[in-house]
Amino acid sequence: MFDPATAGIIVAIMLFFLLSMGVHIGVGLGLSGFVGILITINERAALAQLATVPFSTTNSFTLAVIPLFILMGALATQAGLTTDLYKAAYNWLGKISGGLAMATTLASAAFGAACGSTIVNAAVFTKMAMPEMTKFGYDKRISAGCIAASGTLASLIPPSILMIIYAVITEQSVARLLVAGLIPGLMSAAIYMLGIYLVARARPDLCPIPDVIITRREKWESLKGVWGITFLFILVIGGIYLGFFVPTYAGAVGAFGAFLIVAAKGKLNGKMLVDTFKDAGITTSTIFIIVIGGIIFARFLTYTGLVGDISDWMLALELSPFMYLVGFAVLYLLLGMLIDPIAIMVMTLPVMFPILTSVGYDPIWLGVIAIKLAEISLITPPVGLNVYVVRSASPVPLRLEEVFAGVTPFLMMDFVTLGLLIAFPSIVLFLPNLMS
Template sequence: METLAIGIYGIGALLALLAFGVPVAIVLATVGAAGLWFVGGQPLLLTTFRTLPFGVVSDYQFVVLPMFIFMGTLAARTGLVSELYNAAYRWMSRLRGSLYMTTTLASAGFAAISGSTVVNAVVFTRMALPEMLRHGYDPKLSSGCIAAAGTFAALIPPSIIMVVYAVMTGESVGQLLIAGVVPGLLTAGAYVLAIPVLVRLMPDAAPTTLERFSFSERLVSLKPIWAVILLSGVVLGGIYGGLLFPSSAATVGAAGVLLIGLARLRIGWADLRDSLEETASLTGMIFFIIIGGLIFSRFLVNSGVTGEFNDFLTSSGMTKAAFLAVIVVVYLILGCLIDSLSIMIVTMPIVYPLLKPLAIDPIWFGVLIVKLIELSTITPPVGLNLFAVLTAAEGKVSTRQIYIGVLPFVLIELIVLAVLIAFPEISLWLPAQMSGK
């Protein structure tokens, strides 16, 4: 009981420090290290610090993280986004609210070569928001749409948050990435179907004057996006067909974006340097958080907290449905207070061991968790994508406007989440067909 009490005090200290705004990586590593010393003394602490950090950063499969980040940062500088946006607009222009649909479809397309929700949100804020405002679209719904559509990168591979889940749980990176394809496309489809309803319910949300393009003009707009189709096809097709490991697929994708950018004379030395610096910075931050999370996880295991939770769940008779309901409520509450990556790192060491007693498929659960993480990036007051849009908008929209504008999309996300919970096959069918499963 003494070590269990230490574990509970450690969780309390973690939450208190996070509430005071201490960076999550520092909190996880510090509390985890102190807990290991209290539970197992100096030998356990030193053994953990000698082996765990090196074991994480030297694992070859984790090269997928910097490669996917590099792929996204390069793609944002090649002009591929503007080509996607132009093609989507020409095909959607005859419908009222077409720029909302355009942003949704282009963001889904860019998600297939990005992997970062923040990158998606920033890129489309700078490109789409001025166009929306110039055409008389509502600033609230415009900014909300951009922030929400940016979350597609959390599910549609290559997804950085999916890789982090795999790192934390030891599940297959490839199966998790493929599992996000259909739910991600389903979410984008739900947005496109809901937008005509929104503009009908909110008459001032979009102008009634529509721009029209001929069929030949629409066909021509598809020509430049071959690069996005090729890249996503190579990356996803390689993983799905068992031809490429996720790490090699990420490397091939990053090299492909670089070659396309160089061939089109759209990437210079300054762009390459900035992309490398951004990749190094983001990768270092993510690995610092992962290492801190694994240290804290080892502390929870050695203190007995994880085992006690497992035993309590088994003896309490909690059903699978009740467990999922608790997870949804807890994640939605945490999403209003803590950033998305921190939520996963803090909760996964406690939650993941509970899946086996309830016979919950960890791949399906990973999709649900990422969907909840998606929601956390757009739920006020602490939503990473909301802040990204506000920063990139440079005063064009206010905090209040984006908080109001994102609410309809939060509702859509909740409906999609309910569908994914009710029908696990949506997430599991595609991974089950993978070669070499």
């Protein structure tokens, strides 16, 4: 048997080798954790993890909210809520400098309140908004960058799948975390819109104002289309905030509410339901595989004492709390260039969460900071998952470097938001502290 330090090196090398070979991140984490337990404890302990972790993880009452929120988002998409949102935002903002991009940001943020998935958000708005913006003369780079960055807002604006993953890993309140993401998410969207306006004013050739007349009556009538998202948001987040039901029940109520909206719009049919449940099932399975693999990997770190050893070593450095936070941010941004946010969280939080909370950081505030860093990693090269989604889903011919060039100004805006959240923790904690 190997000592924990040697086993840790072997497992780390094995994990990065598997990832470099294109192995699914969940499989790579689980296999590496299995081998780590095998070479440090024994074969029986390693096999016991394979036998128990998949069931105990997927049997979790807390994690049951993930497929429900995913289903709610899928049904909301089928109901055409994204089209209604974009039309309303376009009617109200289209005649402002950068208005189409601002409308995309606002509609994407609103849809995040029903979706919870950055990938779905980015893919939906790429197909819908990219042709519109390019048709009216918008630069392809700024259009693609706006869609990729705005898609990340679903990570913060509740309901957020990443928030639920964080809550499960760190054993925090899902309800408080979901509510904590609301103001930072809206602030992120507002900063995006302000940044777009300033860019459009400085470079009108990138974001020309459409030569289209929109009457006041058309503006007000378009607001009728936002009732569906408003209904779902009040139903889910209002119910959680007021204590009417826990997040898992809120997911079930939200999914049923989205089902009723689909029925009310006359879009309910057997084929649609089968496709919707199939897509939701595939997305849920992908997330659960990552979580299961991450938990097996975390068990290896815990059983061998590596978590405690690393924590003790880092705390012995006696750095300031801010420097520990900077190290956490750098780690997230570096890993975000290589792997997806869920994998980053299941890999790092078992080690970093005890360190950061022990030096005084609030766990709810830390969750929002972690999610914001995950948002940034979604548009950071060379991986930038949302960038690849926009590139793949775009009906307009796009090169990958064009999308990365387009997200650069949005990355700078994200760092402004991150700085404000760090400087003023009350932005995050105001709403959760009002909850009973």
